[in-house]
Amino acid sequence: MTFLADSFRQVDNAANLAKLETCLSLMERLPDFQTYKKTSYEALVLGPDGKxxxxxxxxxxxxxxxxxxxxxxxxxGFDLSESFVRAAQNHVVDVCGAEDPSITVRQGDIHALGCEADLFDAARIDRSLQHIPNPGTAIGEMARIVRPGGIVCAxxxxxxxxxxxxxxxxxxxxxEDAFRNGFLNPMIGRELIDLFGAHLTITHHSVHPVLLKRLxxxxxxFDLTVTLQRCVSEKKIPAAEAAVFYADLEERDRSHRFFALLSIHVVAGRKRSVGRF
Incomplete structure (x- = not known):
């Protein structure tokens, strides 16, 4: 039984890479995800010649x-997964119609990217600090690679x-507890403001609801069936009660009363001109 969060931590070893791709592609299409993403782009304060x-x-x-x-x-673009690097390169070609030399994708560990300091005008990360062992180290690395005065956003x-x-x-x-406990850093959204404050001067903080109305x-x-299976296997919920619960969700879906809700924090900060980076 592969939990979705487990697969995101080990993409190249995931039993079902297609499951991850389906999940990410669906998120990409949903309006609430598009809204917070637009905010994260705007928070980067990019100029027309920016890196x-x-x-x-x-x-x-x-x-x-x-x-x-x-x-x-x-x-x-940077990603630790070889599979995602190849997929991202293919996506760029699909969207642009050909390879674009101004868009590159590299394999790299966010804890230590291996590129020079002060290289970029801005850097962002989206829903990935929840999966990594040391988010504070990763934010420090993002701060290192942007120039003084540059923006980091998560x-x-x-x-x-x-x-x-x-x-x-x-x-x-x-x-809900079973799903959230599958993440290495389940409270990372609320923790961003303090993690950023250790390295950067805060320039933006907003909170965005993600509301799903379809089961x-x-x-x-949210991997609901697998989550319930895990609850049953860990004896937190009897199998009969899990079945009743899922039947209730199905009835809510049929009557248009189903919902699942999550909040996403968007935080940005400016690299200080004088400091460790």
Missing amino acids: VADLACGLGFDLPRLKQLVPGGSVT AEPDWSSFVIGSDLAKISRHA ADAEII
Whole structure:
């Protein structure tokens, strides 16, 4: 039983890479995800000739969009996964119609990217600090690679805000806890403001709701069936109660009462001219 969060931490060893691609592609299409992403782009304060880094770039959806904001500049995507690097390169070609030399994708560990300091005007990361062992180190590395006065931005969920609408509150809480506990850093959204403050001068902080109203979407993004299976296997929920709970979700979906809710924090900061970086 592969938990979605486990797969994101080990993409190249994931039993079902297609599952990750399906999840990321769905998120990309949903309006609430598009809204917070737009805010994260704006928080970078990019000029037309800017150089921007997109860390843990995944399938590369953000790379062509960032390039539109820096038409005379460049975009560099980094990802630890060989599979995601190849997918991002292919996505750039699909969107641009050919390889674009101003958009590059490199394999790299966000804890130590191996590029020179002060190289970029801005750097961003999106929903990936929740998966990595040392988010503070990663934010420090992002600060290192941007120039003095440059901007670092992160968008991350606060899984303590995760709610599945149901009258069966006890079972719902077990399912919510099981899913959030699958992440290395489930509270990273609310922690961003302090982690950024250790390295940068805060320039932006906003919180964005992600509201799903379809059970099918929640199944893909929140891994509901696998989450309930884990709860049953760990004896936190009897199998019969898990079945009743899921039947309730299905009835809510049919009657248009289903919802699942999560908050995403977007935080940006400016690199200080004098400091450690």
